[in-house]
Amino acid sequence: xxxxxxxxxxxxxxxxxxxxxxxxxxxxxxxxxxxxxxxxxxxxxxxxxxxxxxxxxxxxxxxxxxxxxxxxxxxxxxxxxxxxxxxxxxxxxxxxxxxxxxxxxxxxxxxxxxxxxxxxxxxxxxxxxxxxxxxxxxxxxxxxxxxxxxxxxxxxxxxxxxxxxxxxxxxxxxxxxxxxxxxxxxxxxxxxxxxxxxxxxxxxxxxxxxxxxxxxxxxxx
Amino acid sequence: xxxxxxxxxxxxxxxxxxxxxxxxxxxxxxxxxxxxxxxxxxxxxxxxxxxxxxxxxxxxxxxxxxxxxxxxxxxxxxxxxxxxxxxxxxxxxxxxxxxxxxxxxxxxxxxxxxxxxxxxxxxxxxxxxxxxxxxxxxxxxxxxxxxxxxxxxxxxxxxxxxxxxxxxxxxxxxxxxxxxxxxxxxxxxxxxxxxxxxxxxxxxxxxxxxxxxxxxxxxxx
Amino acid sequence: xxxxxxxxxxxxxxxxxxxxxxxxxxxxxxxxxxxxxxxxxxxxxxxxxxxxxxxxxxxxxxxxxxxxxxxxxxxxxxxxxxxxxxxxxxxxxxxxxxxxxxxxxxxxxxxxxxxxxxxxxxxxxxxxxxxxxxxxxxxxxxxxxxxxxxxxxxxxxxxxxxxxxxxxxxxxxxxxxxxxxxxxxxxxxxxxxxxxxxxxxxxxxxxxxxxxxxxxxxxxx
Amino acid sequence: xxxxxxxxxxxxxxxxxxxxxxxxxxxxxxxxxxxxxxxxxxxxxxxxxxxxxxxxxxxxxxxxxxxxxxxxxxxxxxxxxxxxxxxxxxxxxxxxxxxxxxxxxxxxxxxxxxxxxxxxxxxxxxxxxxxxxxxxxxxxxxxxxxxxxxxxxxxxxxxxxxxxxxxxxxxxxxxxxxxxxxxxxxxxxxxxxxxxxxxxxxxxxxxxxxxxxxxxxxxxx
DNA sequence: TATGAATGAGCCTTCATTCAT
DNA sequence: TATGAATGAAGGCTCATTCAT
Numbered sequence: 001x002x003x004x005x006x007x008x009x010x011x012x013x014x015x016x017x018x019x020x021x022x023x024x025x026x027x028x029x030x031x032x033x034x035x036x037x038x039x040x041x042x043x044x045x046x047x048x049x050x051x052x053x054x055x056x057x058x059x060x061x062x063x064x065x066x067x068x069x070x071x072x073x074x075x076x077x078x079x080x081x082x083x084x085x086x087x088x089x090x091x092x093x094x095x096x097x098x099x100x101x102x103x104x105x106x107x108x109x110x111x112x113x114x115x116x117x118x119x120x121x122x123x124x125x126x127x128x129x130x131x132x133x134x135x136x137x138x139x140x141x142x143x144x145x146x147x148x149x150x151x152x153x154x155x156x157x158x159x160x161x162x163x164x165x166x167x168x169x170x171x172x173x174x175x176x177x178x179x180x181x182x183x184x185x186x187x188x189x190x191x192x193x194x195x196x197x198x199x200x201x202x203x204x205x206x207x208x209x210x211x212x213x214x215x216x217x218x219x220x221x
Numbered sequence: 222x223x224x225x226x227x228x229x230x231x232x233x234x235x236x237x238x239x240x241x242x243x244x245x246x247x248x249x250x251x252x253x254x255x256x257x258x259x260x261x262x263x264x265x266x267x268x269x270x271x272x273x274x275x276x277x278x279x280x281x282x283x284x285x286x287x288x289x290x291x292x293x294x295x296x297x298x299x300x301x302x303x304x305x306x307x308x309x310x311x312x313x314x315x316x317x318x319x320x321x322x323x324x325x326x327x328x329x330x331x332x333x334x335x336x337x338x339x340x341x342x343x344x345x346x347x348x349x350x351x352x353x354x355x356x357x358x359x360x361x362x363x364x365x366x367x368x369x370x371x372x373x374x375x376x377x378x379x380x381x382x383x384x385x386x387x388x389x390x391x392x393x394x395x396x397x398x399x400x401x402x403x404x405x406x407x408x409x410x411x412x413x414x415x416x417x418x419x420x421x422x423x424x425x426x427x428x429x430x431x432x433x434x435x436x437x438x439x440x441x442x
Numbered sequence: 443x444x445x446x447x448x449x450x451x452x453x454x455x456x457x458x459x460x461x462x463x464x465x466x467x468x469x470x471x472x473x474x475x476x477x478x479x480x481x482x483x484x485x486x487x488x489x490x491x492x493x494x495x496x497x498x499x500x501x502x503x504x505x506x507x508x509x510x511x512x513x514x515x516x517x518x519x520x521x522x523x524x525x526x527x528x529x530x531x532x533x534x535x536x537x538x539x540x541x542x543x544x545x546x547x548x549x550x551x552x553x554x555x556x557x558x559x560x561x562x563x564x565x566x567x568x569x570x571x572x573x574x575x576x577x578x579x580x581x582x583x584x585x586x587x588x589x590x591x592x593x594x595x596x597x598x599x600x601x602x603x604x605x606x607x608x609x610x611x612x613x614x615x616x617x618x619x620x621x622x623x624x625x626x627x628x629x630x631x632x633x634x635x636x637x638x639x640x641x642x643x644x645x646x647x648x649x650x651x652x653x654x655x656x657x658x659x660x661x662x663x
Numbered sequence: 664x665x666x667x668x669x670x671x672x673x674x675x676x677x678x679x680x681x682x683x684x685x686x687x688x689x690x691x692x693x694x695x696x697x698x699x700x701x702x703x704x705x706x707x708x709x710x711x712x713x714x715x716x717x718x719x720x721x722x723x724x725x726x727x728x729x730x731x732x733x734x735x736x737x738x739x740x741x742x743x744x745x746x747x748x749x750x751x752x753x754x755x756x757x758x759x760x761x762x763x764x765x766x767x768x769x770x771x772x773x774x775x776x777x778x779x780x781x782x783x784x785x786x787x788x789x790x791x792x793x794x795x796x797x798x799x800x801x802x803x804x805x806x807x808x809x810x811x812x813x814x815x816x817x818x819x820x821x822x823x824x825x826x827x828x829x830x831x832x833x834x835x836x837x838x839x840x841x842x843x844x845x846x847x848x849x850x851x852x853x854x855x856x857x858x859x860x861x862x863x864x865x866x867x868x869x870x871x872x873x874x875x876x877x878x879x880x881x882x883x884x
Numbered sequence: 885t886a887t888g889a890a891t892g893a894g895c896c897t898t899c900a901t902t903c904a905t
Numbered sequence: 906t907a908t909g910a911a912t913g914a915a916g917g918c919t920c921a922t923t924c925a926t
Contacts, residue, residue, distance in 0.1 A: 021889065040347055043263035046917060058891055061918065121409055122343050126261055129408030142414050169414055170430060174399070180406065181398030187350030188342055189397075193363050193390055206391075213395060216441040217434045242906085267900060277908055279902090288900065463910065482789055485705035488896060500912055503897065563851055564785050568703055571850030584856050611856055612869075616876060618852075619844030620837070627843065629792030630784055635805050635832055648833075655837060658883040659876045684885080709921060719887055721923090730921065 025063050028053050032060075033074045037116035040123045041071050068131070075124060076135045078117045083141050085110045089148065096156030100218065101211050103152065104175055108207045111179045118183040145172060153218075162218045174217065178210045246284050249274050253281075254295045258337035261344045262292050289352070296345060297356045299338045303331060310369065317377030321439065322432050324373065325396055329428045332400045339404040366393060374439075383439045395438065399431045467505050470495050474502075475516045479558035482565045483513050510573065517566060518577045520559045525583050527552045531590065538598030542660065543653050545594065546617055550649045553621045560625040587614060595660075604660045616659065620652045688726050691716050695723075696737045700779035703786045704734050731794070738787060739798045741780045745773060752811065759819030763881065764874050766815065767838055771870045774842045781846040808835060816881075825881045837880065841873045 031052045035044040046067055050057035064070040089102045111118055124132055132138055149168040156162030182197060190197045197206075252273045256265040267288055271278035285291040310323045332339055345353050353359055370389040377383030403418060411418045418427075473494045477486040488509055492499035506512040531544045553560055566574055574580055591610040598604030624639060632639045639648075694715045698707040709730055713720035727733040752765045774781055787795050795801055812831040819825030845860060853860045860869075 024889085038347075040261050040263055042261060043347075045915090047915080056891060057917090058919090059889085062890070067917065119347060121406065122347060125406055125408045126259075126264075126340060126343060126347075127408075129412050132409055132412055138413060139415070146414075169416055170427075172414075173402070173410065173427075174430075174434060176406070176410075177398050177402030178395070181394070181401055184405070185342065185346055185397070185401065187346045187348075188353055189394065191350050191353055192359060193367075193393075194360070195390055206394075209391060209395075212441065213434065213438045216437040219441075220433065220437040245906095266898090268898090278900095279908065280906080282901070283906080466910085480789075482703050482705055484703060485789075487894090489894080498912060499896090500898090501910085504911070509896065561789060563848065564789060567848055567850045568701075568706075568782060568785060568789075569850075571854045574851055574854055580855060581857070588856075611858055612872060614856075615844070615852065615869075616841070616872075618848070619841050622848065623836070623840030623843055626847070627784065627788055627839070629788045629790075630795055631836065631839075633792050633795055634801060635809075635835075636802075637832055648836075651833060651837075654883065655876065655880045658879040662875065662879040687885095708919090710919090718885095720921095721887065722885080724922070725885075 021063075024055050024059060028055065028060055028063065028070070029074060029077055032070050033078065033116055033120070036071055036074050036123065037119040041067070041127060046070075072131050072134060075120060075131055076138075078120050079132075079135065079138055079141065082110055082114070082117060083144065089152075091148070091151050091155065096152055096159050096161055097215060099152045099155065100215065103148070104179075104211045104214050105207060107175055108179045108182075108210055111183045112203055115183050115186075118180060121180075122184055156218060163220055166218060171214075171218070175210075175214055178213060182206055182210075242284075245276050245280060249276065249281055249284065249291070250295060250298055253291050254299065254337055254341070257292055257295055257344065258340040262288075262348060293352050293355060296341060296352055297359075299341050300353075300356065300359055303335070303338060310373075312369070312372050312376065317373055317380050317382055318436060320373045320376065321436065324370070325400075325432045325435050326428060328396055329400045329403075329431055332404045333424055336404050336407075339401060342401075343405055377439060384441055387439060392435075392439070396431075396435055399434060403427055403431075463505075466497055466501060470497065470502055470505065470512070471516060471519055474512050475520065475558055475562070478513055478516055478565065479561040483509070483569060488512075514573050514576060517562060517573055518580075520562050521574075521577065521580055521583065524552055524556070524559060525586065531594075533590070533593050533597065538594055538601050538603055539657060541594045541597065542657065545590070546621075546653045546656050547649060549617055550621045550624075550652055553625045554645055557625050557628075560622060563622075564626055598660060605662055608660060613656075613660070617652075617656055620655060624648055624652075684726075687718050687722060691718065691723055691726065691733070692737060692740055695733050696741065696779055696783070699734055699737050699786065700782040704730070704790060709733075735794050735797060738783060738794055739801070741783050742795075742798065742801055745777070745780060752815075754811070754814050754818065759815055759822050759824055760878060762815045762818065763878065766812070767842075767874045767877050768870060770838055771842045771845075771873055774846045775866055778846050778849075781843060784843075785847055819881060826883055829881060834877075834881070838873075838877055841876060845869055845873075 028049070032044075032049050035049050035052075038044070044067075046057060046060060049070075050060055053060070060070060064073055085106055088106060089099055091099045094102065124130075146168045149171050153162060153166050153168055153171065156166075157164060182203075186197050189195065196202045249270070253265075253270050256270050256273075259265070265288075267278060267281060270291075271281055274281070281291060285294055309327060310320055312320045315323065345351075367389045370392050374383060374387050374389055374392065377387075378385060403424075407418050410416065417423045470491070474486075474491050477491050477494075480486070486509075488499060488502060491512075492502055495502070502512060506515055527548055530548060531541055533541045536544065566572075588610045591613050595604060595608050595610055595613065598608075599606060624645075628639050631637065638644045691712070695707070695712050698712050698715075701707070707730075709720060709723060712733075713723055716723070723733060727736055751769060752762055754762045757765065787793075809831045812834050816825060816829050816831055816834065820827060845866075849860050852858065859865045
């Protein structure tokens, strides 16, 4: 029953067995990611994914076991990718305000540049987070993100520019909400309010705004 | 194909034909709303909806024409409901800060109390907003919401408590993002960060925080 | 999930709803019985069954829910048919020996005339009797068969022609074994021993022999 | 296609090529026998057989050519094993009644101890004996079994304890039927009649009964 | 001799939708 | 208006078998 081997296809060349197989898996994962992001778990079609792939439908089952197995593997990859981004700010070389701004900008841009990630997360929430539970290492993720924000908060307090008692998870939630919404609710919002949300100009303007919002809250005396 | 009449089943007794028919439609709509919100357009099953309904599958087709027609009707209802909430703040009787706080609180609570609305909007965005386009009157909605916020902003400027130049649509987006995320990303966020997001206490705490964030930004000199 | 309605399709005209539907079900059941008998549960193909049917594959699922559901319905029918045969001997009008002979002959002939029943039972045993468990009323069956044999045994004892203490279930097992084997093991036995087992002559000869075997045992002092 | 050599893997070390290869084949055969016995030809899975084996799926094809080839090899082994048992009675040292009793007991016990053999034969009959035809030497088998019974019958006639004219094949069929059924129809019979058929006590009781039945028939004047 | 990867054909099942009544 | 029966198309998945190494 457990034909799906090593669903963690993170790196393509893991030294082992067949590098070609890893390429096949990576190819499937990329196509699947786009399809799941676009149509959701129920809406995506294995047939369609297979067709866009350089291999066959059978291979999807060989490597990932089931539609759900494939979806899970896609989710895992997506989360492991953003993990790196969010901790890329060199805190010690910057002031607290600069560091927080950089963090917000990076986060904002990541969402902008990876709408498929945003859409996958939306989908997962529609499924009540049923699949993320089994994704290995998904919880280790909080350590790095939260640790990074904690350092920034501490620095800001020491510098006397942030108010006391900011909870890093609250801060992360605030940043995340503002960055996520811009991509997630893009279609309904822009439709209803006749507002461009995808041009570089609009994005740049909103990014600055989000930085302002976050900083204003942290400064608030 | 032309069987779907007046998909707007807003009022139950519209004086016309048969009040019973309207009841049937309302019943179908309520069940369908929950199913679509829970599983998305692709994931929901007409059979299942029909089974939970007090009528038969045939009636769904009679009244709404197709699965998509039903989905569209559900969307329409959902948006027409929130419309009323957001304009319920008696601005003239309150200070700008009080009025904005009230607006944020109402919005926050509405999302909290209507997760199915949040989930429907998520779904619609997954479908690139393909169905909301055809929903009649959806654009009239911006007038009331935005007008209300504009008044509050103007009052705050006059009172000297808000900074100049706040765009009401930006403000609405900010409020909406912060309120929406708390419900939309509830499952993944709480899973990853081990944080309760549904208890009354957690909700109350976050609501205050969102008010703070919004006010801090509007005040910021 | 439970779309399979009234799997008990025993009688074709149950007075109710649609007699046509019952005909459809009966048609499916007959074809399915032959296919399952011939190839087993795993070997039979729903596609093939559907093709031989006057309806479509979809209808099989509509009426029986699944391949297993269809198999179960076939089993049920098969067992309810032999039930009647085995109790058809008018015991009071016959001597014990005559009655027992008649019972054996009827049983023997039934197996001969209904090889598909024999094959279905073989199949069910290959599946460790997994499906017969859920067949309603299958256990009520022992009452009639065993009661009938009990009466014959009692009569034989009273008449002084049977030895004392014959257990009716043992007797039934003996009769059943001798009648069943002739059909069930027909292919391997006739192949290995080059013996005709299907001609009327061979059948008649063996039937007499089986009667002899059973009587000899019951008489044995 | 011609890769399947000497499917008769009876002896492990046939002096030839590699003793290891013979071990591999024997291992595959044992696993395959259990799987085919349990689930039938159609129900057994090559993947599953390979997994339980100490070698790979490829080896199955290397040694046996196909699923059918493997099945045939299994059948052959099964029949060659029972062959030995049935001729193990030392007729000259026993009376006819003792010899026949011993023969029946041995046969009964063999079936009891080798349910997989019984199940394989059932399967083969479900396939209309299609594969047993090609099994080499399967017909030589009748010689030994039938010769042995013939001797016993002759001895019994000479001793005046058996009736005249018993056909050895009829006798074999009778014995076989009674012994076979107890294992083959174990699941359905025990289910329907609520009777234990596998405990040592139940088996012992029935074994004595079968001996009685056979002897009663042979004695019958 | 042995192994992991690959495959085409086909299998069971489901879905939105429609028809006869 | 309402209902049970029916359907074509397609969807997810599995199977025996083979290939490259």
